Amino acid sequence: MTRWATLVLLGVTASWGSSFFMIHDLVERVPPLDFIAVRFAIAGVLLLLVAPRSVLRLSAAARRQAAVLGVVYGVAQVLQTTGLAHTAASVSGFITGMYVVLTPLLAAVLLRNRITLMTWAAVALAFAGLAVLSLSGFSIGYGEALTFVSAVLFALHIVGLGAWATEADALGMAILQVVAVAVICLVASAPGGIVLPQSTADWTTVVYLAIFPAGLALLGQTWAQAHLSATRTAIIMSTEPVFAALFAIALGGESVTVRMLAGGLMVLVAIWLVEIGPRRRLEGEVPHIAV
Numbered sequence: 041m042t043r044w045a046t047l048v049l050l051g052v053t054a055s056w057g058s059s060f061f062m063i064h065d066l067v068e069r070v071p072p073l074d075f076i077a078v079r080f081a082i083a084g085v086l087l088l089l090v091a092p093r094s095v096l097r098l099s100a101a102a103r104r105q106a107a108v109l110g111v112v113y114g115v116a117q118v119l120q121t122t123g124l125a126h127t128a129a130s131v132s133g134f135i136t137g138m139y140v141v142l143t144p145l146l147a148a149v150l151l152r153n154r155i156t157l158m159t160w161a162a163v164a165l166a167f168a169g170l171a172v173l174s175l176s177g178f179s180i181g182y183g184e185a186l187t188f189v190s191a192v193l194f195a196l197h198i199v200g201l202g203a204w205a206t207e208a209d210a211l212g213m214a215i216l217q218v219v220a221v222a223v224i225c226l227v228a229s230a231p232g233g234i235v236l237p238q239s240t241a242d243w244t245t246v247v248y249l250a251i252f253p254a255g256l257a258l259l260g261q262t263w264a265q266a267h268l269s270a271t272r273t274a275i276i277m278s279t280e281p282v283f284a285a286l287f288a289i290a291l292g293g294e295s296v297t298v299r300m301l302a303g304g305l306m307v308l309v310a311i312w313l314v315e316i317g318p319r320r321r322l323e324g325e326v327p328h329i330a331v
Contacts, residue, residue: 057283083255110220116193126183169306202270
């Protein structure tokens, strides 16, 4: 089952990667926070219409857990988007990718996970690959600080899913998380008034981004993390900039560079290391904690 979970998580990450060049174009006409609010609101409504009973079947504890995870993810989205207005996109991408390092640290502290040397080597290699892919300059400021906090929250979300997600509750928990993100982003964007897309093309993009990189992606991640450790999840998710580069080249008109090839190869080798590395039973477990 872990192989299927890995493939699903790679599909989720690929869908996130497909969204970068679309979002880059869309936010020139729709403010980022407004776009996120509308996107997750649509995703939440669609998921509720498709599977309302999955939420009702959740236990009270699972609902609390999903709400907590949704709030953490929603606040991370707001902070990342706000930070992006004050720092370069490449730097934002690199700092956000620091969840690859932060996730095993939090998992070790909060879940008492034992991380093998092979896994730490994969984490370091994935982190270095992200740096090669993303960085051309770096400085610490307001935007970078906000983005770093968002990276901590993204890592905490991964660890929380690893601790609480179960296969049976995946759909219901995913729906509640999407709804919580929508509420957080609607509240954050409401004071200035929410700007909606104006053209059919923009609405088509928003609906695609709501269904695939938002609703179905969070569902896939929740299900996959019922079968994968938090650290392994973070390393697999580090392929996001690799997929983003591939889609940008194939559909966005960007050119292949040596940095793309080198950074992408480092991330892929990191995944290979964690997939073929020795499995300690304790590391492979997904310990559940109560809230």
